Amino acid sequence: MYIKMATLANGQADNASLSTNGLGSSPGSAGHMNGLSHSPGNPSTIPMKDHDAIKLFIGQIPRNLDEKDLKPLFEEFGKIYELTVLKDRFTGMHKGCAFLTYCERESALKAQSALHEQKTLPGMNRPIQVKPADSESRGDRKLFVGMLNKQQSEDDVRRLFEAFGNIEECTILRGPDGNSKGCAFVKYSSHAEAQAAINALHGSQTMPGASSSLVVKFADTDKERTMRRMQQMAGQMGMFNPMAIPFGAYGAYAQALMQQQAALMASVAQGGYLNPMAAFAAAQMQQMAALNMNGLAAAPMTPTSGGSTPPGITAPAVPSIPSPIGVNGFTGLPPQANGQPAAEAVFANGIHPYPAQSPTAADPLQQAYAGVQQYAGPAYPAAYGQISQAFPQPPPMIPQQQREGPEGCNLFIYHLPQEFGDAELMQMFLPFGNVISSKVFVDRATNQSKCFGFVSFDNPASAQTAIQAMNGFQIGMKRLKVQLKRPKDANRPY
DNA sequence: TGGTATT
Numbered sequence A: 001m002y003i004k005m006a007t008l009a010n011g012q013a014d015n016a017s018l019s020t021n022g023l024g025s026s027p028g029s030a031g032h033m034n035g036l037s038h039s040p041g042n043p044s045t046i047p048m049k050d051h052d053a054i055k056l057f058i059g060q061i062p063r064n065l066d067e068k069d070l071k072p073l074f075e076e077f078g079k080i081y082e083l084t085v086l087k088d089r090f091t092g093m094h095k096g097c098a099f100l101t102y103c104e105r106e107s108a109l110k111a112q113s114a115l116h117e118q119k120t121l122p123g124m125n126r127p128i129q130v131k132p133a134d135s136e137s138r139g140d141r142k143l144f145v146g147m148l149n150k151q152q153s154e155d156d157v158r159r160l161f162e163a164f165g166n167i168e169e170c171t172i173l174r175g176p177d178g179n180s181k182g183c184a185f186v187k188y189s190s191h192a193e194a195q196a197a198i199n200a201l202h203g204s205q206t207m208p209g210a211s212s213s214l215v216v217k218f219a220d221t222d223k224e225r226t227m228r229r230m231q232q233m234a235g236q237m238g239m240f241n242p243m244a245i246p247f248g249a250y251g252a253y254a255q256a257l258m259q260q261q262a263a264l265m266a267s268v269a270q271g272g273y274l275n276p277m278a279a280f281a282a283a284q285m286q287q288m289a290a291l292n293m294n295g296l297a298a299a300p301m302t303p304t305s306g307g308s309t310p311p312g313i314t315a316p317a318v319p320s321i322p323s324p325i326g327v328n329g330f331t332g333l334p335p336q337a338n339g340q341p342a343a344e345a346v347f348a349n350g351i352h353p354y355p356a357q358s359p360t361a362a363d364p365l366q367q368a369y370a371g372v373q374q375y376a377g378p379a380y381p382a383a384y385g386q387i388s389q390a391f392p393q394p395p396p397m398i399p400q401q402q403r404e405g406p407e408g409c410n411l412f413i414y415h416l417p418q419e420f421g422d423a424e425l426m427q428m429f430l431p432f433g434n435v436i437s438s439k440v441f442v443d444r445a446t447n448q449s450k451c452f453g454f455v456s457f458d459n460p461a462s463a464q465t466a467i468q469a470m471n472g473f474q475i476g477m478k479r480l481k482v483q484l485k486r487p488k489d490a491n492r493p494y
Numbered sequence B: 001t002g003g004t005a006t007t
Helices: A067-075 A105-115 A154-164 A191-201 A222-236 A249-273 A276-301 A340-346 A364-375 A381-390 A422-432 A460-470
Strands: A055-059 A080-087 A094-102 A129-132 A142-146 A167-174 A180-188 A215-218 A410-414 A435-442 A449-457 A481-484
Touching: A055 A105, A067 A080, A067 A094, A094 A105, A105 A129, A142 A154, A142 A191, A154 A167, A154 A180, A154 A191, A180 A191, A191 A215, A410 A460, A422 A435, A422 A449, A422 A460, A449 A460, A460 A481
Parallel strands: none
Antiparallel strands: A055 A094, A055 A129, A080 A094, A142 A180, A142 A215, A167 A180, A410 A449, A410 A481, A435 A449
Protein backbone atom coordinates (compact mmCIF):
# COMPACT_ATOMS: atom_id res chain seq x y z
CA MET A 1 0.00 0.00 0.00
CA TYR A 2 1.50 3.23 -0.97
CA ILE A 3 0.31 6.59 -2.02
CA LYS A 4 1.20 7.80 -5.40
CA MET A 5 2.54 11.26 -4.94
CA ALA A 6 3.44 12.10 -8.46
CA THR A 7 1.38 14.89 -9.83
CA LEU A 8 -0.49 14.03 -12.93
CA ALA A 9 -0.76 17.03 -15.10
CA ASN A 10 -3.94 16.03 -16.83
CA GLY A 11 -5.53 14.17 -13.99
CA GLN A 12 -5.48 10.96 -15.91
CA ALA A 13 -4.96 7.90 -13.82
CA ASP A 14 -1.59 6.32 -14.22
CA ASN A 15 -2.08 2.61 -14.08
CA ALA A 16 1.54 1.70 -14.39
CA SER A 17 3.16 -0.01 -11.52
CA LEU A 18 5.50 2.36 -9.81
CA SER A 19 8.13 0.22 -8.34
CA THR A 20 11.78 -0.29 -8.92
CA ASN A 21 14.79 -1.67 -7.23
CA GLY A 22 16.68 1.35 -8.28
CA LEU A 23 19.16 -0.53 -10.37
CA GLY A 24 19.27 0.06 -14.03
CA SER A 25 19.75 -3.53 -14.90
CA SER A 26 16.47 -4.63 -13.49
CA PRO A 27 13.84 -1.96 -13.34
CA GLY A 28 10.57 -2.28 -11.66
CA SER A 29 11.06 -5.33 -9.52
CA ALA A 30 11.25 -4.10 -5.96
CA GLY A 31 10.87 -1.11 -3.77
CA HIS A 32 8.42 1.69 -4.04
CA MET A 33 8.34 5.06 -5.47
CA ASN A 34 7.51 7.99 -3.33
CA GLY A 35 9.26 10.68 -5.13
CA LEU A 36 8.33 14.03 -6.37
CA SER A 37 7.18 14.39 -9.83
CA HIS A 38 8.07 16.96 -12.29
CA SER A 39 5.22 17.48 -14.62
CA PRO A 40 5.59 19.94 -17.38
CA GLY A 41 3.08 22.56 -18.11
CA ASN A 42 0.41 24.09 -15.92
CA PRO A 43 -3.37 24.00 -15.94
CA SER A 44 -3.51 26.29 -18.93
CA THR A 45 -1.13 24.22 -21.03
CA ILE A 46 -1.95 20.64 -20.19
CA PRO A 47 0.34 18.39 -22.15
CA MET A 48 -1.29 15.53 -23.97
CA LYS A 49 0.45 12.28 -24.51
CA ASP A 50 -0.06 9.85 -27.30
CA HIS A 51 -2.38 6.98 -26.69
CA ASP A 52 0.52 4.69 -27.46
CA ALA A 53 3.14 6.58 -25.51
CA ILE A 54 5.81 4.51 -23.82
CA LYS A 55 6.89 4.94 -20.25
CA LEU A 56 10.65 4.69 -20.05
CA PHE A 57 12.77 3.52 -17.21
CA ILE A 58 15.93 5.57 -16.77
CA GLY A 59 18.69 3.93 -14.80
CA GLN A 60 22.22 4.78 -13.66
CA ILE A 61 21.43 8.37 -12.79
CA PRO A 62 23.75 10.12 -10.33
CA ARG A 63 21.91 10.70 -7.07
CA ASN A 64 22.63 14.37 -7.06
CA LEU A 65 20.57 14.98 -10.17
CA ASP A 66 16.88 15.70 -9.80
CA GLU A 67 14.10 16.26 -12.31
CA LYS A 68 15.16 19.76 -13.29
CA ASP A 69 18.72 18.60 -13.91
CA LEU A 70 17.62 15.67 -16.01
CA LYS A 71 15.03 17.49 -18.03
CA PRO A 72 17.46 19.19 -20.45
CA LEU A 73 19.17 15.93 -21.20
CA PHE A 74 15.95 14.29 -22.35
CA GLU A 75 14.12 17.24 -23.82
CA GLU A 76 16.18 17.17 -26.95
CA PHE A 77 14.29 14.08 -28.10
CA GLY A 78 10.83 15.49 -27.65
CA LYS A 79 8.31 17.06 -25.38
CA ILE A 80 8.28 15.50 -21.94
CA TYR A 81 4.95 14.51 -20.51
CA GLU A 82 6.18 13.32 -17.16
CA LEU A 83 9.53 12.82 -15.50
CA THR A 84 9.75 11.31 -12.07
CA VAL A 85 12.86 10.52 -10.09
CA LEU A 86 12.26 7.52 -7.86
CA LYS A 87 12.80 8.10 -4.20
CA ASP A 88 12.71 5.87 -1.19
CA ARG A 89 9.29 5.71 0.34
CA PHE A 90 10.46 6.42 3.87
CA THR A 91 13.75 8.25 3.64
CA GLY A 92 13.03 10.16 0.47
CA MET A 93 16.44 9.13 -0.74
CA HIS A 94 17.10 9.36 -4.46
CA LYS A 95 17.17 5.84 -5.85
CA GLY A 96 19.29 6.58 -8.87
CA CYS A 97 16.60 6.02 -11.43
CA ALA A 98 13.51 7.60 -12.90
CA PHE A 99 10.47 7.12 -15.06
CA LEU A 100 10.11 9.24 -18.14
CA THR A 101 7.16 9.55 -20.46
CA TYR A 102 7.28 11.63 -23.58
CA CYS A 103 4.17 13.03 -25.11
CA GLU A 104 4.95 11.14 -28.26
CA ARG A 105 5.86 7.53 -28.63
CA GLU A 106 8.41 8.45 -31.27
CA SER A 107 10.37 10.62 -28.82
CA ALA A 108 10.75 7.68 -26.48
CA LEU A 109 12.07 5.48 -29.22
CA LYS A 110 14.56 8.15 -30.26
CA ALA A 111 15.74 8.71 -26.72
CA GLN A 112 16.15 5.01 -26.16
CA SER A 113 18.27 4.47 -29.26
CA ALA A 114 20.35 7.58 -28.63
CA LEU A 115 20.97 7.12 -24.94
CA HIS A 116 20.55 3.54 -23.77
CA GLU A 117 23.97 2.26 -22.78
CA GLN A 118 25.44 5.03 -24.97
CA LYS A 119 26.89 7.34 -22.35
CA THR A 120 27.78 7.29 -18.72
CA LEU A 121 26.71 10.14 -16.49
CA PRO A 122 29.29 11.77 -14.22
CA GLY A 123 30.17 9.70 -11.20
CA MET A 124 28.57 6.50 -12.50
CA ASN A 125 30.49 3.45 -13.52
CA ARG A 126 27.83 1.96 -15.73
CA PRO A 127 26.19 3.54 -18.77
CA ILE A 128 22.75 5.09 -18.54
CA GLN A 129 19.75 2.83 -19.05
CA VAL A 130 16.86 4.02 -21.18
CA LYS A 131 14.25 1.43 -21.97
CA PRO A 132 10.56 0.78 -21.64
CA ALA A 133 9.57 0.35 -18.02
CA ASP A 134 8.51 -3.09 -16.88
CA SER A 135 5.02 -1.72 -16.52
CA GLU A 136 4.97 -1.22 -20.27
CA SER A 137 5.65 -4.78 -21.14
CA ARG A 138 3.78 -6.69 -18.49
CA GLY A 139 1.79 -9.61 -19.68
CA ASP A 140 -1.42 -7.76 -19.01
CA ARG A 141 -2.25 -6.94 -22.57
CA LYS A 142 -2.80 -10.47 -23.63
CA LEU A 143 -6.30 -11.80 -23.56
CA PHE A 144 -7.72 -15.24 -23.31
CA VAL A 145 -10.81 -15.60 -25.44
CA GLY A 146 -13.14 -18.47 -24.76
CA MET A 147 -16.44 -19.81 -26.04
CA LEU A 148 -15.53 -19.25 -29.64
CA ASN A 149 -17.11 -21.23 -32.37
CA LYS A 150 -14.69 -23.98 -33.33
CA GLN A 151 -15.02 -22.94 -36.95
CA GLN A 152 -13.76 -19.42 -36.31
CA SER A 153 -10.35 -18.62 -37.75
CA GLU A 154 -7.62 -16.24 -36.66
CA ASP A 155 -9.02 -13.72 -39.12
CA ASP A 156 -12.50 -14.01 -37.69
CA VAL A 157 -11.15 -13.32 -34.25
CA ARG A 158 -9.06 -10.43 -35.46
CA ARG A 159 -12.10 -8.85 -37.05
CA LEU A 160 -13.93 -9.16 -33.76
CA PHE A 161 -11.14 -7.56 -31.76
CA GLU A 162 -9.52 -5.05 -34.10
CA ALA A 163 -11.88 -2.23 -33.20
CA PHE A 164 -10.35 -1.95 -29.75
CA GLY A 165 -6.71 -1.52 -30.59
CA ASN A 166 -3.67 -2.76 -32.37
CA ILE A 167 -3.52 -6.53 -32.33
CA GLU A 168 0.04 -7.77 -32.16
CA GLU A 169 -0.81 -11.42 -31.98
CA CYS A 170 -3.83 -13.58 -32.50
CA THR A 171 -3.71 -17.32 -32.02
CA ILE A 172 -6.44 -19.89 -32.00
CA LEU A 173 -5.66 -22.75 -29.66
CA ARG A 174 -5.72 -26.01 -31.48
CA GLY A 175 -5.42 -29.62 -30.56
CA PRO A 176 -2.88 -31.95 -32.12
CA ASP A 177 -5.32 -32.63 -34.93
CA GLY A 178 -5.45 -28.96 -35.79
CA ASN A 179 -9.01 -28.55 -34.60
CA SER A 180 -9.83 -25.40 -32.71
CA LYS A 181 -10.35 -25.79 -29.01
CA GLY A 182 -12.80 -22.92 -29.18
CA CYS A 183 -10.49 -20.45 -27.54
CA ALA A 184 -7.72 -18.05 -28.49
CA PHE A 185 -5.12 -15.58 -27.35
CA VAL A 186 -5.25 -11.98 -28.51
CA LYS A 187 -2.39 -9.65 -27.69
CA TYR A 188 -2.79 -5.92 -27.96
CA SER A 189 -0.11 -3.25 -27.93
CA SER A 190 -1.30 -1.93 -24.62
CA HIS A 191 -3.13 -2.83 -21.48
CA ALA A 192 -5.74 -0.16 -22.15
CA GLU A 193 -6.66 -1.67 -25.47
CA ALA A 194 -6.98 -5.09 -23.94
CA GLN A 195 -9.17 -3.72 -21.17
CA ALA A 196 -11.36 -1.96 -23.71
CA ALA A 197 -11.86 -5.22 -25.55
CA ILE A 198 -12.84 -6.96 -22.33
CA ASN A 199 -15.33 -4.26 -21.49
CA ALA A 200 -16.90 -4.36 -24.90
CA LEU A 201 -16.81 -8.03 -25.74
CA HIS A 202 -16.92 -10.19 -22.62
CA GLY A 203 -20.31 -11.85 -22.46
CA SER A 204 -21.50 -9.68 -25.30
CA GLN A 205 -22.61 -12.45 -27.61
CA THR A 206 -22.92 -16.18 -27.93
CA MET A 207 -21.24 -17.80 -30.89
CA PRO A 208 -23.27 -20.31 -32.84
CA GLY A 209 -22.66 -23.71 -31.37
CA ALA A 210 -21.05 -22.38 -28.20
CA SER A 211 -22.58 -23.37 -24.91
CA SER A 212 -22.38 -19.94 -23.38
CA SER A 213 -21.49 -16.37 -24.12
CA LEU A 214 -18.10 -15.15 -25.26
CA VAL A 215 -15.39 -15.11 -22.62
CA VAL A 216 -12.82 -12.32 -22.82
CA LYS A 217 -10.34 -11.99 -19.98
CA PHE A 218 -6.67 -11.46 -19.32
CA ALA A 219 -4.69 -14.57 -20.01
CA ASP A 220 -3.25 -16.50 -17.11
CA THR A 221 -0.09 -15.17 -15.61
CA ASP A 222 2.87 -17.48 -15.36
CA LYS A 223 1.95 -18.25 -11.80
CA GLU A 224 -1.61 -19.06 -12.68
CA ARG A 225 -0.42 -21.21 -15.52
CA THR A 226 1.86 -23.12 -13.20
CA MET A 227 -0.99 -23.68 -10.79
CA ARG A 228 -3.18 -24.90 -13.59
CA ARG A 229 -0.56 -27.35 -14.73
CA MET A 230 -0.11 -28.65 -11.24
CA GLN A 231 -3.80 -29.18 -10.84
CA GLN A 232 -3.92 -31.08 -14.07
CA MET A 233 -1.04 -33.17 -12.92
CA ALA A 234 -2.76 -33.81 -9.63
CA GLY A 235 -5.74 -35.06 -11.58
CA GLN A 236 -3.64 -37.36 -13.69
CA MET A 237 -2.06 -38.87 -10.64
CA GLY A 238 -5.45 -40.00 -9.49
CA MET A 239 -5.64 -37.54 -6.67
CA PHE A 240 -9.32 -37.01 -6.95
CA ASN A 241 -10.63 -34.34 -4.74
CA PRO A 242 -11.47 -35.82 -1.36
CA MET A 243 -14.17 -33.24 -0.92
CA ALA A 244 -15.96 -34.88 -3.81
CA ILE A 245 -16.55 -37.87 -1.60
CA PRO A 246 -17.03 -36.08 1.64
CA PHE A 247 -18.85 -38.70 3.57
CA GLY A 248 -19.80 -42.29 3.57
CA ALA A 249 -17.83 -45.42 4.08
CA TYR A 250 -15.38 -44.80 1.32
CA GLY A 251 -14.08 -41.60 2.72
CA ALA A 252 -11.93 -43.52 5.10
CA TYR A 253 -10.98 -45.85 2.34
CA ALA A 254 -9.98 -42.98 0.10
CA GLN A 255 -8.07 -41.43 2.92
CA ALA A 256 -6.07 -44.59 3.42
CA LEU A 257 -5.31 -44.58 -0.27
CA MET A 258 -4.15 -41.03 -0.24
CA GLN A 259 -2.01 -41.46 2.79
CA GLN A 260 -0.29 -44.32 1.13
CA GLN A 261 0.19 -42.35 -2.06
CA ALA A 262 1.44 -39.36 -0.18
CA ALA A 263 3.91 -41.42 1.77
CA LEU A 264 5.07 -43.08 -1.38
CA MET A 265 5.59 -39.82 -3.17
CA ALA A 266 7.33 -38.25 -0.24
CA SER A 267 9.79 -41.12 -0.13
CA VAL A 268 10.33 -40.84 -3.84
CA ALA A 269 11.03 -37.17 -3.41
CA GLN A 270 13.53 -37.86 -0.66
CA GLY A 271 15.19 -40.39 -2.86
CA GLY A 272 16.50 -37.63 -5.05
CA TYR A 273 13.65 -37.41 -7.48
CA LEU A 274 12.53 -34.12 -6.13
CA ASN A 275 10.93 -31.84 -8.61
CA PRO A 276 8.42 -29.08 -8.04
CA MET A 277 5.52 -31.07 -9.38
CA ALA A 278 6.20 -34.08 -7.24
CA ALA A 279 6.72 -31.97 -4.19
CA PHE A 280 3.52 -30.12 -4.83
CA ALA A 281 1.62 -33.31 -5.44
CA ALA A 282 2.90 -34.95 -2.31
CA ALA A 283 2.07 -31.92 -0.25
CA GLN A 284 -1.39 -31.79 -1.73
CA MET A 285 -2.08 -35.37 -0.88
CA GLN A 286 -0.84 -35.08 2.62
CA GLN A 287 -3.04 -32.09 3.07
CA MET A 288 -5.99 -33.88 1.58
CA ALA A 289 -5.47 -36.87 3.78
CA ALA A 290 -5.30 -34.68 6.83
CA LEU A 291 -8.45 -32.84 5.91
CA ASN A 292 -10.26 -36.03 5.33
CA MET A 293 -9.22 -37.31 8.67
CA ASN A 294 -10.70 -34.32 10.42
CA GLY A 295 -13.87 -33.98 8.46
CA LEU A 296 -14.99 -37.43 7.61
CA ALA A 297 -15.26 -39.15 10.89
CA ALA A 298 -17.47 -36.48 12.33
CA ALA A 299 -19.93 -35.82 9.59
CA PRO A 300 -21.95 -38.98 9.12
CA MET A 301 -22.04 -39.90 12.78
CA THR A 302 -24.37 -37.16 13.81
CA PRO A 303 -27.53 -37.47 11.81
CA THR A 304 -29.61 -34.35 12.04
CA SER A 305 -32.87 -35.83 13.14
CA GLY A 306 -35.59 -38.14 12.05
CA GLY A 307 -35.29 -40.29 8.99
CA SER A 308 -31.89 -41.16 7.72
CA THR A 309 -33.09 -42.16 4.29
CA PRO A 310 -33.82 -39.31 1.96
CA PRO A 311 -37.12 -39.11 0.16
CA GLY A 312 -37.42 -41.04 -3.02
CA ILE A 313 -34.48 -43.24 -2.36
CA THR A 314 -34.67 -46.50 -0.62
CA ALA A 315 -31.57 -48.34 0.17
CA PRO A 316 -31.63 -51.32 -2.12
CA ALA A 317 -32.48 -54.59 -0.55
CA VAL A 318 -29.70 -57.07 -0.66
CA PRO A 319 -31.54 -59.39 -3.08
CA SER A 320 -31.76 -56.62 -5.66
CA ILE A 321 -28.04 -56.68 -6.03
CA PRO A 322 -27.29 -58.75 -9.05
CA SER A 323 -25.36 -61.72 -7.73
CA PRO A 324 -22.60 -59.91 -5.95
CA ILE A 325 -20.97 -62.93 -4.47
CA GLY A 326 -19.41 -64.96 -7.15
CA VAL A 327 -18.09 -62.26 -9.42
CA ASN A 328 -14.52 -63.26 -9.74
CA GLY A 329 -11.44 -61.21 -9.66
CA PHE A 330 -12.11 -57.88 -8.10
CA THR A 331 -8.74 -56.92 -9.32
CA GLY A 332 -9.90 -53.37 -9.25
CA LEU A 333 -9.78 -53.20 -5.52
CA PRO A 334 -6.53 -51.73 -4.34
CA PRO A 335 -4.43 -54.10 -2.25
CA GLN A 336 -5.01 -52.44 1.08
CA ALA A 337 -8.73 -53.04 0.77
CA ASN A 338 -8.09 -56.73 1.09
CA GLY A 339 -6.47 -56.66 4.48
CA GLN A 340 -7.90 -56.30 7.90
CA PRO A 341 -6.86 -52.73 8.55
CA ALA A 342 -8.70 -51.60 5.46
CA ALA A 343 -11.81 -53.44 6.48
CA GLU A 344 -11.77 -51.54 9.72
CA ALA A 345 -11.06 -48.31 7.96
CA VAL A 346 -13.96 -48.74 5.63
CA PHE A 347 -16.38 -48.74 8.48
CA ALA A 348 -14.53 -46.29 10.58
CA ASN A 349 -17.32 -43.79 10.37
CA GLY A 350 -19.42 -45.92 12.62
CA ILE A 351 -22.19 -46.60 10.18
CA HIS A 352 -22.35 -50.22 9.53
CA PRO A 353 -24.39 -51.52 6.65
CA TYR A 354 -24.79 -54.94 8.16
CA PRO A 355 -25.15 -54.36 11.84
CA ALA A 356 -25.75 -58.02 12.51
CA GLN A 357 -22.73 -59.20 10.65
CA SER A 358 -19.10 -58.49 10.93
CA PRO A 359 -17.21 -57.07 8.01
CA THR A 360 -14.18 -58.92 9.22
CA ALA A 361 -15.16 -61.69 6.88
CA ALA A 362 -12.89 -59.57 4.71
CA ASP A 363 -14.52 -60.62 1.51
CA PRO A 364 -13.69 -57.72 -0.76
CA LEU A 365 -16.92 -58.10 -2.63
CA GLN A 366 -18.94 -57.96 0.49
CA GLN A 367 -17.07 -54.92 1.58
CA ALA A 368 -17.68 -53.33 -1.74
CA TYR A 369 -21.38 -53.91 -1.63
CA ALA A 370 -21.62 -52.91 1.93
CA GLY A 371 -20.18 -49.62 0.88
CA VAL A 372 -22.38 -49.21 -2.13
CA GLN A 373 -25.51 -49.65 -0.14
CA GLN A 374 -24.28 -47.66 2.72
CA TYR A 375 -23.51 -44.59 0.68
CA ALA A 376 -27.17 -44.12 -0.06
CA GLY A 377 -27.70 -43.07 3.51
CA PRO A 378 -25.49 -40.19 4.43
CA ALA A 379 -24.75 -38.91 0.96
CA TYR A 380 -27.95 -36.96 0.77
CA PRO A 381 -29.07 -33.45 1.22
CA ALA A 382 -29.79 -33.74 4.93
CA ALA A 383 -26.15 -34.50 5.43
CA TYR A 384 -24.97 -31.47 3.54
CA GLY A 385 -25.85 -29.20 6.39
CA GLN A 386 -23.68 -31.34 8.58
CA ILE A 387 -20.73 -31.22 6.35
CA SER A 388 -20.88 -27.51 5.94
CA GLN A 389 -20.67 -27.17 9.67
CA ALA A 390 -17.81 -29.57 9.76
CA PHE A 391 -15.99 -27.28 7.33
CA PRO A 392 -16.68 -23.71 8.40
CA GLN A 393 -14.03 -22.64 5.90
CA PRO A 394 -14.02 -25.23 3.17
CA PRO A 395 -10.58 -25.88 1.79
CA PRO A 396 -10.00 -24.85 -1.79
CA MET A 397 -11.44 -27.30 -4.25
CA ILE A 398 -9.32 -28.89 -6.87
CA PRO A 399 -11.63 -29.28 -9.80
CA GLN A 400 -11.55 -32.76 -11.13
CA GLN A 401 -10.35 -33.03 -14.63
CA GLN A 402 -12.64 -34.89 -16.95
CA ARG A 403 -10.73 -37.71 -18.46
CA GLU A 404 -11.86 -40.57 -20.55
CA GLY A 405 -10.08 -43.76 -19.78
CA PRO A 406 -8.71 -46.20 -22.33
CA GLU A 407 -11.04 -48.19 -24.50
CA GLY A 408 -13.14 -50.55 -22.45
CA CYS A 409 -12.68 -48.56 -19.26
CA ASN A 410 -15.49 -46.07 -19.68
CA LEU A 411 -18.98 -46.72 -18.48
CA PHE A 412 -22.24 -45.11 -19.40
CA ILE A 413 -24.68 -45.11 -16.51
CA TYR A 414 -28.36 -44.38 -16.95
CA HIS A 415 -31.29 -44.08 -14.54
CA LEU A 416 -29.29 -42.36 -11.88
CA PRO A 417 -31.25 -40.83 -9.03
CA GLN A 418 -32.02 -37.19 -9.68
CA GLU A 419 -30.00 -36.19 -6.65
CA PHE A 420 -26.79 -37.78 -7.80
CA GLY A 421 -23.89 -35.58 -8.67
CA ASP A 422 -20.36 -36.41 -9.78
CA ALA A 423 -19.32 -37.17 -6.23
CA GLU A 424 -22.07 -39.65 -5.53
CA LEU A 425 -21.49 -41.31 -8.85
CA MET A 426 -17.85 -41.71 -8.10
CA GLN A 427 -18.54 -43.00 -4.64
CA MET A 428 -20.85 -45.61 -6.05
CA PHE A 429 -18.17 -46.99 -8.35
CA LEU A 430 -15.09 -46.63 -6.21
CA PRO A 431 -15.44 -50.16 -4.83
CA PHE A 432 -14.68 -51.60 -8.22
CA GLY A 433 -11.39 -49.93 -8.95
CA ASN A 434 -9.62 -46.68 -9.54
CA VAL A 435 -12.18 -44.23 -10.77
CA ILE A 436 -10.29 -41.66 -12.81
CA SER A 437 -13.33 -39.56 -13.51
CA SER A 438 -17.04 -39.41 -12.90
CA LYS A 439 -19.47 -37.11 -14.60
CA VAL A 440 -23.19 -36.66 -14.21
CA PHE A 441 -24.74 -34.67 -17.01
CA VAL A 442 -26.59 -31.61 -15.96
CA ASP A 443 -29.01 -29.49 -17.90
CA ARG A 444 -27.35 -26.14 -18.28
CA ALA A 445 -30.53 -24.17 -18.02
CA THR A 446 -32.08 -25.84 -14.99
CA ASN A 447 -28.99 -27.26 -13.33
CA GLN A 448 -30.89 -30.50 -12.97
CA SER A 449 -29.27 -33.85 -13.49
CA LYS A 450 -30.18 -35.57 -16.69
CA CYS A 451 -29.94 -38.81 -14.73
CA PHE A 452 -27.11 -40.20 -16.74
CA GLY A 453 -23.39 -39.97 -16.57
CA PHE A 454 -19.99 -41.49 -17.09
CA VAL A 455 -17.49 -43.27 -14.96
CA SER A 456 -14.00 -44.09 -16.14
CA PHE A 457 -11.67 -46.62 -14.61
CA ASP A 458 -8.01 -47.04 -15.30
CA ASN A 459 -8.40 -50.62 -16.46
CA PRO A 460 -11.01 -52.67 -18.30
CA ALA A 461 -11.29 -55.33 -15.60
CA SER A 462 -12.59 -52.80 -13.11
CA ALA A 463 -15.08 -51.59 -15.67
CA GLN A 464 -16.31 -55.11 -16.29
CA THR A 465 -16.57 -55.81 -12.60
CA ALA A 466 -18.60 -52.66 -12.15
CA ILE A 467 -20.93 -53.61 -14.97
CA GLN A 468 -21.43 -57.06 -13.51
CA ALA A 469 -22.14 -55.66 -10.10
CA MET A 470 -24.09 -52.53 -10.84
CA ASN A 471 -26.06 -53.07 -14.01
CA GLY A 472 -29.63 -53.51 -12.87
CA PHE A 473 -28.85 -52.25 -9.39
CA GLN A 474 -32.09 -51.06 -7.91
CA ILE A 475 -32.39 -47.63 -6.40
CA GLY A 476 -35.90 -46.70 -5.42
CA MET A 477 -38.14 -47.49 -8.33
CA LYS A 478 -35.35 -47.40 -10.85
CA ARG A 479 -32.71 -49.83 -11.90
CA LEU A 480 -29.37 -48.60 -13.06
CA LYS A 481 -28.29 -49.28 -16.57
CA VAL A 482 -24.54 -49.73 -16.64
CA GLN A 483 -22.73 -50.47 -19.86
CA LEU A 484 -19.60 -49.63 -21.71
CA LYS A 485 -19.71 -46.16 -23.16
CA ARG A 486 -20.24 -46.09 -26.88
CA PRO A 487 -17.06 -45.26 -28.71
CA LYS A 488 -17.15 -41.79 -30.22
CA ASP A 489 -17.32 -42.83 -33.85
CA ALA A 490 -19.63 -45.79 -33.41
CA ASN A 491 -22.82 -43.82 -33.09
CA ARG A 492 -23.76 -44.08 -36.72
CA PRO A 493 -25.30 -47.36 -37.89
CA TYR A 494 -23.69 -46.86 -41.26
C1' DT B 1 -23.13 -41.56 -24.58
C1' DG B 2 -17.69 -36.73 -22.06
C1' DG B 3 -19.79 -29.96 -21.88
C1' DT B 4 -15.65 -24.00 -19.98
C1' DA B 5 -10.60 -24.66 -23.46
C1' DT B 6 -4.70 -21.02 -21.00
C1' DT B 7 0.45 -21.11 -26.53
